[in-house]
Amino acid sequence: MTQNAALRARAEIDLAALRANVRALRARAPRAAVMAVVKADAYGHGLVPCAKAALAAGATWLGTATPDEALALRAAGIRGRVMCWLWTPGGPWREGVEADLDMGVSDLWALREVTRAAREAGRPARIQLKADTGLGRGGCQPADWAELVAAARGAEEAGTVKVTGLWSHFACADEPGHPSIAAQLAVFKDLVAYAEKEGIEPEVRHIANSPATLTLPETHFDLVRTGIAMYGISPSPELGTPADFGLRPVMTLKASVALVKHVPAGHGVSYGHHYVTEDETTLGLIPVGYADGIPRHASGRGPVLVGGAWRRVAGRIAMDQFVVDLGPEGGGTVREGDEAVLFGPGDGGEPTAEDWAEAAGTIAYEIVTRIGTRVPRVHIDER
The missing domain is CATH 3.20.20.10 (Alanine racemase)
Known part of the structure; x- marks a missing residue:
């Protein structure tokens, strides 16, 4: 992987969590x-x-x-x-x-x-x-x-x-x-x-x-x-959460904020202007899109943890990027290069793959499997 690719986005794969999940599943079927x-x-x-x-x-x-x-x-x-x-x-x-x-x-x-x-x-x-x-x-x-x-x-x-x-x-x-x-x-x-x-x-x-x-x-x-x-994802919310089964999600998807800018009230955001700012605000550009596997169906709904708070996709998800509205206060706390977490285990306050599945009207299986090859996998605790 190139340094730039690693900075733009990465999927961190926690192999210790995967091994623990396998052990938990073995205990379910002894x-x-x-x-x-x-x-x-x-x-x-x-x-x-x-x-x-x-x-x-x-x-x-x-x-x-x-x-x-x-x-x-x-x-x-x-x-x-x-x-x-x-x-x-x-x-x-x-x-x-x-x-x-x-x-x-x-x-x-x-x-x-x-x-x-x-x-x-x-x-x-x-x-x-x-x-x-x-x-x-x-x-x-x-x-x-x-x-x-x-x-x-x-x-x-x-x-x-x-x-x-x-x-x-x-x-x-x-x-x-x-x-x-x-x-x-x-x-x-x-x-x-x-x-x-x-x-x-x-x-x-x-x-x-x-x-x-x-x-x-x-x-x-x-x-x-x-x-x-x-991989630490529940097969169905009806059955229970991953934690209910002693499982931990293995993938955490992160990106670097590419741009932070102030815009006036009434400013359209992304294709079709399906989102228009109500007031003067700050926008953050997240450099991943549907070519990276981010579901376009989650436009306007997909959650991201940026600057310690959940933000929603503002407007349409494009091929390579999408925008979040950071609010008027966001310009003072979020900077270019800051980390945006799209999903992970959830215990750090970040959304989960299930949250994205709900936003896109699909299942969490699809959320993790569709992450594309432009996003490097960084395997943690590899032995």
């Missing part, structure tokens, strides 16, 4: 292994440093969506179990076999491609059969499960694959008491029992995501997949 999900550049926190920190804290699996993410972990020298599940036809199946990845298989086409790759590589592929128990995204429909299981069992007998897992994903585990939770769990148990009756001997069975890990111990099985909770 009889299950923990898969640390590091997809999407570890939810925007930095793939390799976060993966290493999670393993150091006791996670025994890593999970990614795309094979490229999983292969990047291997290229960084990370060994152990790595699973990836978002495959498309023509994907790097052979590279996955040779890298000892556990690869998600939801359909016969994927089984055909991975067995072909295994034959080319001259070694069996590790696969995990995914069932669609009601989410309606990836996974094999229950009506097609017998056919997929039979084909996978045949591939095992031929020596081209080893079925290491059976798994699924919840649709509404973040909504306490939603009827789909019990329904999906029942379907999953039935499909697992069928596969095992047909001779599949999985190492792990897993369906629990972050909210299920935190609140549904009956779903833990052999492995829990912890994503957003590992």
Whole structure:
């Protein structure tokens, strides 16, 4: 990173907090292994440093969506179990076999491609059969499960694959008491029992995501997949705050105030003049915008801690910058180069990612994962 980039903005990643979060999640599921999900550049926190920190804290699996993410972990020298599940036809199946990845298989086409790759590589592929128990995204429909299981069992007998897992994903585990939770769990148990009756001997069975890990111990099985909770963000305000679960947000997003200036009453601010000053006031320019992942939908509402007080975005968030109204007193307390904190753990008085999610009408997952590559990640307490 360049010095200027570090001065303009930075996302501080507290790896000590991440390790503590992993330990807290392990305590929530004491009889299950923990898969640390590091997809999407570890939810925007930095793939390799976060993966290493999670393993150091006791996670025994890593999970990614795309094979490229999983292969990047291997290229960084990370060994152990790595699973990836978002495959498309023509994907790097052979590279996955040779890298000892556990690869998600939801359909016969994927089984055909991975067995072909295994034959080319001259070694069996590790696969995990995914069932669609009601989410309606990836996974094999229950009506097609017998056919997929039979084909996978045949591939095992031929020596081209080893079925290491059976798994699924919840649709509404973040909504306490939603009827789909019990329904999906029942379907999953039935499909697992069928596969095992047909001779599949999985190492792990897993369906629990972050909210299920935190609140549904009956779903833990052999492995829990912890994503957003590992980064110290609650999967849902309905379930509780991070503190309720013993978690601490890992990312703090900061920027340097780029300009402070006095303007008269009636002065328009940013594109479209959706904000016009009521009185003579002081404006502060914050040099990050939607190209850095700051949601434009939070225009006029996004909170920032500047000069010891919360300020709201004044007017529209632009591509590279936005403005806050510091008030008539702000000119006496805020200077260029002062720190503006967009979000963090909240214990220093700063807003949280959840506050920005509320302002933008979205979820905190999106707030942290969308922070762009122009914002350098500064990993703290890296070991």
